[in-house]
Amino acid sequence: xxxxxxxxxxxxxxxxxxxxxxxQTVSRVINNHPxxxxxxxxxxxxxIAELGYRRNTAARSLVTRRTQTIGVxxxxxxxxxxxxxxxxVQQAAREAGYFVSIAAIxxxxxxxxxxxxxxxxxxxxxxxxxxxxxxxxxQALERLNxxxxxxxxxxxxxxRLSGAMVDQKLGARLxxxxxxxxxxxxxxxxxxxxxxxxxxxxVDGWREELAEAGLSDDLLVEGDWSxxxxxxxxxxxxxxxxxxxxxVSNDQMALGLLRAFGEKGVRVPEDxxxxxxxxxxxxxxxxxxxxxxxxDFEELGKRCMDLMRAQIEDGAAxxxxxxxxxxxVRASTAPRPRLP
Amino acid sequence: xxxxxxxxxxxxxxxxxxxxxxxQTVSRVINNHPxxxxxxxxxxxxxIAELGYRRNTAARSLVTRRTQTIGVxxxxxxxxxxxxxxxxVQQAAREAGYFVSIAAIxxxxxxxxxxxxxxxxxxxxxxxxxxxxxxxxxQALERLNxxxxxxxxxxxxxxRLSGAMVDQKLGARLxxxxxxxxxxxxxxxxxxxxxxxxxxxxVDGWREELAEAGLSDDLLVEGDWSxxxxxxxxxxxxxxxxxxxxxVSNDQMALGLLRAFGEKGVRVPEDxxxxxxxxxxxxxxxxxxxxxxxxDFEELGKRCMDLMRAQIEDGAAxxxxxxxxxxxVRASTAPRPRLP
DNA sequence: TGCGCTACCGTTAGCGCTAACAGAATGGCG
DNA sequence: CGCCATTCTGTTAGCGCTAACGGTAGCGCA
Numbered sequence: 001x002x003x004x005x006x007x008x009x010x011x012x013x014x015x016x017x018x019x020x021x022x023x024q025t026v027s028r029v030i031n032n033h034p035x036x037x038x039x040x041x042x043x044x045x046x047x048i049a050e051l052g053y054r055r056n057t058a059a060r061s062l063v064t065r066r067t068q069t070i071g072v073x074x075x076x077x078x079x080x081x082x083x084x085x086x087x088x089v090q091q092a093a094r095e096a097g098y099f100v101s102i103a104a105i106x107x108x109x110x111x112x113x114x115x116x117x118x119x120x121x122x123x124x125x126x127x128x129x130x131x132x133x134x135x136x137x138x139q140a141l142e143r144l145n146x147x148x149x150x151x152x153x154x155x156x157x158x159x160r161l162s163g164a165m166v167d168q169k170l171g172a173r174l175x176x177x178x179x180x181x182x183x184x185x186x187x188x189x190x191x192x193x194x195x196x197x198x199x200x201x202x203v204d205g206w207r208e209e210l211a212e213a214g215l216s217d218d219l220l221v222e223g224d225w226s227x228x229x230x231x232x233x234x235x236x237x238x239x240x241x242x243x244x245x246x247x248v249s250n251d252q253m254a255l256g257l258l259r260a261f262g263e264k265g266v267r268v269p270e271d272x273x274x275x276x277x278x279x280x281x282x283x284x285x286x287x288x289x290x291x292x293x294x295x296d297f298e299e300l301g302k303r304c305m306d307l308m309r310a311q312i313e314d315g316a317a318x319x320x321x322x323x324x325x326x327x328x329v330r331a332s333t334a335p336r337p338r339l340p
Numbered sequence: 341x342x343x344x345x346x347x348x349x350x351x352x353x354x355x356x357x358x359x360x361x362x363x364q365t366v367s368r369v370i371n372n373h374p375x376x377x378x379x380x381x382x383x384x385x386x387x388i389a390e391l392g393y394r395r396n397t398a399a400r401s402l403v404t405r406r407t408q409t410i411g412v413x414x415x416x417x418x419x420x421x422x423x424x425x426x427x428x429v430q431q432a433a434r435e436a437g438y439f440v441s442i443a444a445i446x447x448x449x450x451x452x453x454x455x456x457x458x459x460x461x462x463x464x465x466x467x468x469x470x471x472x473x474x475x476x477x478x479q480a481l482e483r484l485n486x487x488x489x490x491x492x493x494x495x496x497x498x499x500r501l502s503g504a505m506v507d508q509k510l511g512a513r514l515x516x517x518x519x520x521x522x523x524x525x526x527x528x529x530x531x532x533x534x535x536x537x538x539x540x541x542x543v544d545g546w547r548e549e550l551a552e553a554g555l556s557d558d559l560l561v562e563g564d565w566s567x568x569x570x571x572x573x574x575x576x577x578x579x580x581x582x583x584x585x586x587x588v589s590n591d592q593m594a595l596g597l598l599r600a601f602g603e604k605g606v607r608v609p610e611d612x613x614x615x616x617x618x619x620x621x622x623x624x625x626x627x628x629x630x631x632x633x634x635x636d637f638e639e640l641g642k643r644c645m646d647l648m649r650a651q652i653e654d655g656a657a658x659x660x661x662x663x664x665x666x667x668x669v670r671a672s673t674a675p676r677p678r679l680p
Numbered sequence: 681t682g683c684g685c686t687a688c689c690g691t692t693a694g695c696g697c698t699a700a701c702a703g704a705a706t707g708g709c710g
Numbered sequence: 711c712g713c714c715a716t717t718c719t720g721t722t723a724g725c726g727c728t729a730a731c732g733g734t735a736g737c738g739c740a
Binding site: 351352353363364367368371395396397398399400401402403404 | 725726727728729
Binding site for chain 3: 012013028031056058
């Protein structure tokens with residue numbers, strides 16, 4: 001095994017000496033340059049293995065002006081979506097030989113974002129992936145005038161910013177179409193905060209699907225993504241009894257609604273059908289299990305990283321990447337109750 | 341504003357030229373060396389601001405042999421605890437001028453861990469924070485013989501590894517003591533998988549508290565942290581009817597139990613009291629709201645970073661850092677039903 | 681005046697790597 | 711046999727920064 005108790009880590013030159021070549025040849029082997037004979041390549045690789053040599057990334061970055069690092073700017077990391085997107089990005093990055101540096105933020109003010117971006121660019125990030133689903137994010141980023149590729153998750157690419165998103169509108173339409181198929185005609189929507197990118201898309205999808213079926217879209221209430229807001233809204237809805245089905249913009253709020261309905265004696269799905277959004281792992285174990293729209297965040301993260309590499313390595317143009325969501329039907333939806 | 345359309349980013353020398361000093365003096369200003377006169381310091385700072393100079397971290401790392409980067413190795417990032425620990429680490433790191441590079445893994449085999457560790461050390465991480473709550477983690481890490489400080493979250497420090505943990509045993513005792521105070525005498529426990537560090541601590545705490553009260557600790561079932569396993573276990577427990585109270589090792593499994601109990605007609609808390617662990621945001625909105633043990637993961641992450649800095653910058657010895665948990669009483673616990 | 685000490689600032693070298701060029705060896709072909 | 715193209719390898723320079731040392735000016739004190 002690599003024995004270098006004597007000093008510090010081995011360098012290119014140490015490997016070179018051992019393999020009886022120049023350090024430059026070792027560099028060529030490492031970087032897979034073509035013009036190295038098979039014999040010397042093998043000798044060099046053996047020396048690398050014996051010494052346990054690992055390339056010094058700082059030195060490499062200094063000369064190549066690339067850090068092989070992707071900066072990820074994320075808020076709400078404690079939540080299912082962002083966390084899994086990060087996971088996908090990281091896995092794809094590691095496979096491709098990139099490092100992932102993160103800046104986690106709370107809130108999404110322009111100041112907070114620019115601080116975090118500066119932190120990442122200070123490190124020399126080759127590209128930025130932004131997982132901050134607020135509406136103002138795009139503008140805040142555009143103002144910064146960055147000179148590395150930027151991908152905004154959950155946003156459509158505009159100008160120099162690329163986007164990557166699950167098709168929220170489609171997801172919402174799947175949910176609403178399902179309810180319509182079950183015979184519902186009064187279908188409410190509990191949205192996320194207006195001004196959040198994803199939330200707006202879901203509102204639009206809900207509207208469009210209702211419009212096509214000739215149904216009214218007047219039953220809209222705004223929540224704040226939290227289970228608590230779902231609970232409060234659920235209490236109101238239980239008393240109004242306006243809708244026979246509610247499409248809720250995420251699973252956590254749906255959980256809040258379930259509790260409020262339970263307390264008020266409104267049965268799900270007998271009295272009201274409920275559809276969520278996200279399909280986080282717990283949703284299958286709500287009471288009743290929640291019909292919801294699955295988003296494959298990990299896949300989204302991976303494809304994000306692919307798009308990023310294309311831009312960094314081949315200078316490809318940006319664009320917007322779309323992943324399709326999927327409806328998962330469980331016990332919280334049922335045919336519309338026949339009323340007198 | 342900084343106008344450098346001409347070429348690439350400004351270097352120390354550009355700043356030096358503008359401020360009519362040597363590049364070394366600029367370096368001194370940046371690094372807060374004492375022997376710089378006030379006048380020149382201000383001149384240099386002005387030049388830095390005008391040019392928008394930012395230090396090149398690669399060059400700095402090359403000579404200092406420090407990357408100012410902390411590697412975070414994390415599994416289960418989609419879960420509440422790890423995600424928030426990461427958040428805390430990152431915030432403390434950024435404040436202290438450190439970068440955080442992450443390696444997210446699935447599973448926790450020695451191979452997987454050593455790959456991820458290699459990835460982080462390849463980047464030259466100055467220290468490692470490991471958020472992988474499996475039992476084998478410690479051994480896998482010890483075998484790697486790293487020459488940077490390592491802090492294992494959820495583990496006690498041993499030898500060259502430091503630890504940082506919420507006091508699981510204490511948390512469990514708080515939960516069980518609460519149930520005992522309510523008059524319960526048959527108190528079951530749904531544990532996490534044996535071999536998970538945190539889970540074992542909770543089992544021990546449960547045992548000890550029962551023992552001190554002279555109660556039996558025979559009602560132990562092993563789950564796998566998921567809501568699904570909680571559901572299946574809940575179905576069994578509902579039929580056995582052995583316990584009047586159950587301490588569940590995390591909130592997600594408790595959610596599964598709630599659903600199973602609901603389906604079987606076992607009322608919570610009238611028939612059985614339930615206590616969870618973690619206090620994730622949703623737990624307040626379970627039906628009924630869940631009594632649980634709160635862990636302040638963000639605080640844990642921050643203190644982790646403090647400990648790390650002490651080791652990196654002052655060569656301090658490692659140690660084990662403990663954060664206290666807190667009991668949060670909600671509606672899922674009630675006095676023991678009086679039976680005939 | 682001379683000596684030493686302190687405060688300040690500049691010069692030099694080198695961290696480990698890759699790009700660019702220069703040189704040596706080989707092979708094909710007239 | 712000579713010439714050029716091709717393949718392989720070595721040499722040199724420099725990425726931007728900090729450590730280490732050297733030099734100068736100013737001051738106090740004998």
